[in-house]
Amino acid sequence: MNTRVISAIVAIPILIFFTIVGGNIFKVGVMALTAIALFEYISAYKRTNNKVITPVIILIYCLNFIFVFLDYTFELNLSIIIFATLLSMAVPIFDKKYNVMSSALTVIGILYIIVFFDTLIQIRNSNFGSKFIWLTYIVPWACDTFAYYTGRYFGKHKLCPDVSPKKTIEGSIGGILGSIVGSIIWLILNRETNISILSILFLAIIGGVISQIGDLSASLIKRHVGIKDYGNIMPGHGGVLDRFDSILFVAPLVYYYIEIMRF
Numbered sequence: 001m002n003t004r005v006i007s008a009i010v011a012i013p014i015l016i017f018f019t020i021v022g023g024n025i026f027k028v029g030v031m032a033l034t035a036i037a038l039f040e041y042i043s044a045y046k047r048t049n050n051k052v053i054t055p056v057i058i059l060i061y062c063l064n065f066i067f068v069f070l071d072y073t074f075e076l077n078l079s080i081i082i083f084a085t086l087l088s089m090a091v092p093i094f095d096k097k098y099n100v101m102s103s104a105l106t107v108i109g110i111l112y113i114i115v116f117f118d119t120l121i122q123i124r125n126s127n128f129g130s131k132f133i134w135l136t137y138i139v140p141w142a143c144d145t146f147a148y149y150t151g152r153y154f155g156k157h158k159l160c161p162d163v164s165p166k167k168t169i170e171g172s173i174g175g176i177l178g179s180i181v182g183s184i185i186w187l188i189l190n191r192e193t194n195i196s197i198l199s200i201l202f203l204a205i206i207g208g209v210i211s212q213i214g215d216l217s218a219s220l221i222k223r224h225v226g227i228k229d230y231g232n233i234m235p236g237h238g239g240v241l242d243r244f245d246s247i248l249f250v251a252p253l254v255y256y257y258i259e260i261m262r263f
Contacts, residue, residue: 014029022129031068044225045105052105055091080114089103128190134186139203141182144246147174157170160216164215175211183203186200203254211250214245217249
């Protein structure tokens with residue numbers, strides 16, 4: 001049994017446990033993943049001339065940690081983003097080891113990792129949250145699985161060769177179909193949500209596209225900084241950002257879907 005399979009056998013039950021239990025246990029799990037992901041993000045850019053402003057990242061993470069356990073409203077994230085932007089743009093004025101790119105990378109890191117991971121908590125705490133949180137996992141995982149096998153057996157035309165040479169247009173289409181299949185199975189198992197088939201199809205298609213953008217965005221960063229994986233916390237799978245890149249992009253979509261549908 002290879003390390004990739006062993007890692008999955010260990011990690012999947014842990015994820016299932018935290019997700020099912022919910023509440024503060026789920027919050028602790030998400031905040032732990034956020035901390036690891038931030039470390040991976042900061043470490044990735046240490047290889048470049050543009051450093052992430054680590055003190056700002058740490059400060060915002062600590063503030064967010066407090067807010068999360070105070071059951072804040074998600075709208076408070078706007079205040080966090082504004083505060084983080086002001087700080088990130090101010091620091092290079094007084095500390096010359098940082099520059100304007102450092103400000104941009106810091107704000108992107110806060111949005112991409114802290115805010116996007118926060119949406120998982122908001123989804124889990126919403127009405128039917130114990131059901132919708134699984135949709136947040138299923139859409140990207142089904143997309144990734146179908147894209148891999150479709151691309152492997154039918155892929156001929158490259159999708160983004162400069163970013164991810166192995167990905168194909170055929171695989172991308174297969175990934176969207178995978179999101180649709182996964183979402184329909186989820187709907188069949190969760191009929192009490194009273195979601196229409198057209199509504200879930202719309203979410204699945206958009207989610208399949210966004211999921212792949214999340215994957216490609218993470219690949220673009222890795223290619224830019226010259227690394228294969230963000231980390232090795234899961235041997236054979238890479239780091240937290242390697243495993244959650246697609247989920248982080250899909251989570252805000254599911255959150256606003258819930259808000260718009262008024263569940």
